[in-house]
Amino acid sequence: MRPPMTSISVQGVETPRWLYGTAWKEERTEGLVGGALAAGFRGIDTANQRRHYHEAGVGAALRAAIARGDVTREALFLQTKFTYVEGQDSRLPYDPRADVATQVRQSFASSLEHLGVDRIDSYLLHGPRTAAGLARSDVAVWRVMEELQRDGKTRLVGVSNVDAPQLAALCALAEVRPAFVQNRCFARLGWDREVRAVCAAEGVVYQGFSLLTANRAELASAELRRVAATMGATPAQVVFRFAQQVGMVCLTGTTDPRHMRKDLAADGFELSAAEVAAIEGLSG
Numbered sequence: 001m002r003p004p005m006t007s008i009s010v011q012g013v014e015t016p017r018w019l020y021g022t023a024w025k026e027e028r029t030e031g032l033v034g035g036a037l038a039a040g041f042r043g044i045d046t047a048n049q050r051r052h053y054h055e056a057g058v059g060a061a062l063r064a065a066i067a068r069g070d071v072t073r074e075a076l077f078l079q080t081k082f083t084y085v086e087g088q089d090s091r092l093p094y095d096p097r098a099d100v101a102t103q104v105r106q107s108f109a110s111s112l113e114h115l116g117v118d119r120i121d122s123y124l125l126h127g128p129r130t131a132a133g134l135a136r137s138d139v140a141v142w143r144v145m146e147e148l149q150r151d152g153k154t155r156l157v158g159v160s161n162v163d164a165p166q167l168a169a170l171c172a173l174a175e176v177r178p179a180f181v182q183n184r185c186f187a188r189l190g191w192d193r194e195v196r197a198v199c200a201a202e203g204v205v206y207q208g209f210s211l212l213t214a215n216r217a218e219l220a221s222a223e224l225r226r227v228a229a230t231m232g233a234t235p236a237q238v239v240f241r242f243a244q245q246v247g248m249v250c251l252t253g254t255t256d257p258r259h260m261r262k263d264l265a266a267d268g269f270e271l272s273a274a275e276v277a278a279i280e281g282l283s284g
Contacts, residue, residue, distance in 0.1 A: 006042075006267070008249070010179050010205050013121070013155050016043035016077050017244055018264060021209055021253035022058050023047070029057030030064075032255055037065045039260035045182075045207075045251055047081035047126055048111045050091035055080065059115040079122035079180075080111045081160060082141060084129055100137045104144040108153065122180060123154040127161035134169050146176040156180065158204070164194035171202045182207040182251070187218040187282050191246070200247070208243050209251040212236055218282045227275050237266040242279045245271055 007014045020036040022029055022045060033044060044062070047053045062078075065071045082104050085096050094106035112118060123145055129135040145157045158180030159170060167181055181199055185192045185208035192208070199206045218224060219235045228235045240250050240263060252263045271279075 008205070011156060011177070013179075014077075015122075015156075015205070015249065016041070017249055017267065019043040019045040019077075019079065019207065019249060019251045020260075021045045021251040022054070023052045023253060025057070025253075025255070026054055027057070028255070029054040030061045033058050033061035034065060035257050036260055037061065037071055039257060040264050041260070042071070042075055043077040043079070043249075045079045046115075047083055047124075048093045048107045048114065049081065049083040049088055049126065050093070051087065051089040055111060055114040059117075063116045073117065077121045078115060078117060079124065080115070080120055081124040081126040082107045082145070083126040084137075086129070087126060100140050101144045104141050104148075108148060119152065120148075120154040122156040122158060123148060124157070124180065124182060125159045128159070128166050132163075132165070134166055134173075138170075139173060142170065142174065146174070149176050158182065158207075162195065164198050167195060167198045167202070167204070171198070171204070177202070178204050180205050180207050180249070182209060184208075184210040184214055185243070185248070186210075187215045191243075191280065196247070206248045207251060208248040209253075211239050211243055211250060211252075215239065221282060223278055223282060227271070227279070230275075231269050231271070233266070233269060234262060237262060237269075238271070238279070240266040241269060241271055242276060245276055246280070 007016050018041055020041040025032050046055045046058045048055050093110040094103040125141055128138045148154045149157050156179035157176060158178045160182040162181060170178060181204055183192050183195055196206050224235045224238055228238045243250050254260055
């Protein structure tokens with residue numbers, strides 16, 4: 001077993017190679033985030049979107065862990081998101097009558113309050129407003145996010161749920177470069193090959209989510225199971241290790257403490273170039 005590399009440098013900021021995803025956990029959020037911190041996660045991903053996230057529950061877990069001395073704020077990497085009104089329910093973190101720039105500032109201030117911090121490590125646009133291309137409101141949101149980074153309120157900025165042309169367009173107009181793209185990653189689409197190609201060309205780090213749940217057929221494939229048996233690992237660990245070796249930061253939202261520890265243990269082995277290529281070629 002080789003010693004794990006626990007972080008990478010992104011635009012000069014040390015960033016964990018793992019993020020614990022907090023979507024769809026509702027009243028279990030505080031306990032699960034506490035469990036993730038105890039298992040060894042130091043990167044936490046959330047959003048100020050009460051429809052799918054309980055950001056205040058994340059903050060409660062962070063405050064409790066810090067108060068106990070289990071972790072320091074400086075050791076944590078906190079990522080949250082601005083979500084348009086179309087992606088929200090009635091529990092909005094901003095005034096829906098305000099212009100979108102004001103909504104970003106209000107949502108950001110609300111996130112700081114929820115999380116109990118005075119700075120975010122990474123702030124993402126949860127997704128462009130339209131299915132194709134970038135809307136004028138996307139540009140307005142990005143300009144405010146750039147201001148937040150320049151003012152030291154967030155260390156990095158990025159975007160989620162984008163296609164390759166949208167990412168390329170954002171990189172072309174950005175004054176502050178996006179540090180991250182966070183996408184659902186499907187093996188049948190070449191593990192989001194087109195978006196990852198833009199990331200590679202533009203120096204953007206790809207964060208992959210749903211690496212397991214979006215790829216159940218691939219997890220059950222003979223090739224993946226063969227590699228797992230060779231490594232003495234689980235198929236899930238092989239997928240995560242593959243993702244890291246092709247340059248991804250991995251998200252996992254498991255609710256099982258055993259799986260939390262097993263996921264992190266995927267740092268402890270190395271796939272060969274041939275094995276990486278074989279997994280790249282998997283399709284459902």
